[in-house]
Amino acid sequence: MIMAVSCQGSLPFLNESVDRGVLIENENLKCDPRITMNILFHICCAPCAIYPLSRLQEEGFAVQGYFYNPNIHPYLEYQKRLKTLQEFSTRIGLSVSYDEGDDLDEFLVRVAGKGTGRCEQCYRMRLDAAAAEAVKNGAGLFTSSLLYSKYQKHDLIRGVAKEMAWEHGIEFYYEDFRAGWREGIMESKAMGLYRQQYCGCIYSERERFQKSSGKQHDTGADPAEEREGTIKKGKK
Numbered sequence: 001m002i003m004a005v006s007c008q009g010s011l012p013f014l015n016e017s018v019d020r021g022v023l024i025e026n027e028n029l030k031c032d033p034r035i036t037m038n039i040l041f042h043i044c045c046a047p048c049a050i051y052p053l054s055r056l057q058e059e060g061f062a063v064q065g066y067f068y069n070p071n072i073h074p075y076l077e078y079q080k081r082l083k084t085l086q087e088f089s090t091r092i093g094l095s096v097s098y099d100e101g102d103d104l105d106e107f108l109v110r111v112a113g114k115g116t117g118r119c120e121q122c123y124r125m126r127l128d129a130a131a132a133e134a135v136k137n138g139a140g141l142f143t144s145s146l147l148y149s150k151y152q153k154h155d156l157i158r159g160v161a162k163e164m165a166w167e168h169g170i171e172f173y174y175e176d177f178r179a180g181w182r183e184g185i186m187e188s189k190a191m192g193l194y195r196q197q198y199c200g201c202i203y204s205e206r207e208r209f210q211k212s213s214g215k216q217h218d219t220g221a222d223p224a225e226e227r228e229g230t231i232k233k234g235k236k
């Protein structure tokens with residue numbers, strides 16, 4: 001867990017992109033650059049994981065995937081996304097743990113009646129679990145594929161993740177993965193992955209249809225196929 005902090009001097013990218021979640025008492029610990037750092041990678045779905053995963057691997061992390069998304073409804077949709085990730089991770093050789101705790105009730109209690117505030121509760125629930133899993137696995141860092149979507153509330157995710165890092169005494173790795181938006185979409189299509197049509201919860205599923213009928217909605221995520229129509233040439 002200490003490694004990420006003690007490596008700051010020798011791995012310059014950390015200075016720019018790691019949001020420190022804790023103050024480490026022993027700042028004099030020296031990093032051995034030959035040691036690979038473990039990172040817990042929270043994955044919301046396979047298509048959104050592609051680009052962030054490539055970046056994490058480029059940076060030399062040993063990545064452990066983690067699927068915990070009680071926000072995905074209905075159950076058949078949840079199963080589809082989970083199976084897609086299982087197939088994807090098998091194809092590329094990524095180790096992923098699946099947390100399928102029966103947390104539907106808790107999720108609904110947290111988000112019901114929250115209006116536009118429901119996404120914060122959703123992020124809190126998932127990132128809290130991700131940070132706890134990172135601690136359990138002995139990973140000094142965690143991050144999330146939620147940072148990839150142009151339609152999520154990016155700054156809110158970053159803020160919540162930092163808070164969770166503080167609470168669990170680990171580090172949060174921040175990077176604006178939206179830079180690889182187009183690249184990720186192209187790759188997911190090339191791999192023939194299932195691409196969902198809405199963010200996850202029943203509210204976002206309803207908004208998918210409201211949007212297509214011209215009604216306003218407040219969801220931070222758009223359907224995968226609609227996203228494509230909004231893509232402009234080049235990276236953001």
Ligand code: SF4
Nearest residue numbers: 119122199200201204
């Ligand atoms: S719209 Fe997406 S981020 Fe917001 S609560 Fe629903 S599933 Fe969670």
